[in-house]
Amino acid sequence: MFVSPMLLQYSKDNMPFNSAKHIAELKFDGIRLIVSHMDEIRLYTRHNNDVTARFPELVLNAPIPPGTILDGEVIVTDQDGKPDFEGMLSRFQSRRDKTPVTFVAFDIIKHRGIDVNSLPLMRRKGLLEQAFKESDYYKRVQVVRGLTTEYFKIVKQHGLEGIVIKDKDSKYEVDRRSWAWQKVINWTHAEVYISGYRKKRLWMVSVY
Template sequence: MTFVSPMLLGRVDHPFNDENYIAELKLDGIRGLYSSLGDRPRLFTRHQNDITAKYSELVTLDLPPGIVLDGELVVCDDEGKPDFEACMQRFSSRRSTRLKHTSFCVFDVLYYDHQSVIKLPITERKALLEALSKTPNSFRRSA
C-alpha cells in the first residue's frame, strides 16, 4: 500500500496572527494525494480511495520516486476559476478523456526521497516543494 494520510485542518475558535503558521488559499476541488512510494505512481483521495485511473494524466508527472504530495484536484472554468460542479462531474465520470482537464494544485510534500518529512517545519517542506515544482511536466504549486 502506498497511501499516506494527509494532515487535516484543525479548529481554531478565534482569529490569530502567529509567524509559526501560514494561510493557504482554499481551492474548490477534491483533496488528492500523489504517491510514488510503491511500484508505480498513484493518486488517492483523503479517504484512501485509489483514483489513479480517473486522473491518468496526473500520474505521468516527471517526479522522482519516493514522493508523496498533498494537494487539491481542481477543474477550472473558461475564466480560470475553480468550478466545483465540473470537478465533481470529472470525478464521477468514467470517460475522463472527454471532460475538462484537472489540475493538481499542490500545497505540501509529506514524503521526499522515501523519507517522511511531515515533522519538518512547513517552511522547509515548502522549500522542497519549490524545488520539485521546477521539474518540467510537473504540477501547479499553491501559494
C-alpha cells in the same frame, strides 16, 4: 503507497487572523488528493480510494521523481480561471468527461524516499519547491505571509472558497485533525422560500 492526510480545524468564529507565526494559503474548491510516486504513480483520495485510473493525465504528465509523496487538491477551473467544484465533481464521476484537471500541491510527505513529516512546515515548503517543476498539470500553492485578514477580503471579493491559515513550525500530523491548520470559509448566504418538498430520495451523490 497511501498516507492518511492531515486534516484542518475551523478557525474560531470562522474568522481570519494576523500572526507572525502563521502563513495563509488559498483553499481550493476541489478534491483532496495524495499523489504517490514510490514504485509507480498512484493517486488516492483522503479516504484511501485509489483513483489513479480516473486521472490518466496526472499519471502520464507527472513531473515528480520516485520516492515522492505529495498532498494537495485536484481541481477543474472555469473560464475565469477559478476552481469549479461542480466541474470537478462531474469529471470525477464520469469517465466520459475529459475536462482537464490540475493538481495543486501544498505539502510534501516523502522526499527522495525519506519521511519529512517531522520537519517544520516552512522547511517542507522548501523541499516542495525542489520536488518538481510546475506544468499545466502540476502546480504549487502560493504562500501569503502577513496581512491574512486583508488576503481573506480579496478572496471574498473574487468569490473564492476561502483560505487556510497554517503554523509555520507545524509538523505534518498524519491521520489527525490539527489546530495547526485552520480553515476560514467564504460562506455565501441567500434568502429562499420553500414551496414544497419530496420525501422520497431520488438519487445520491458520493463525495470523497
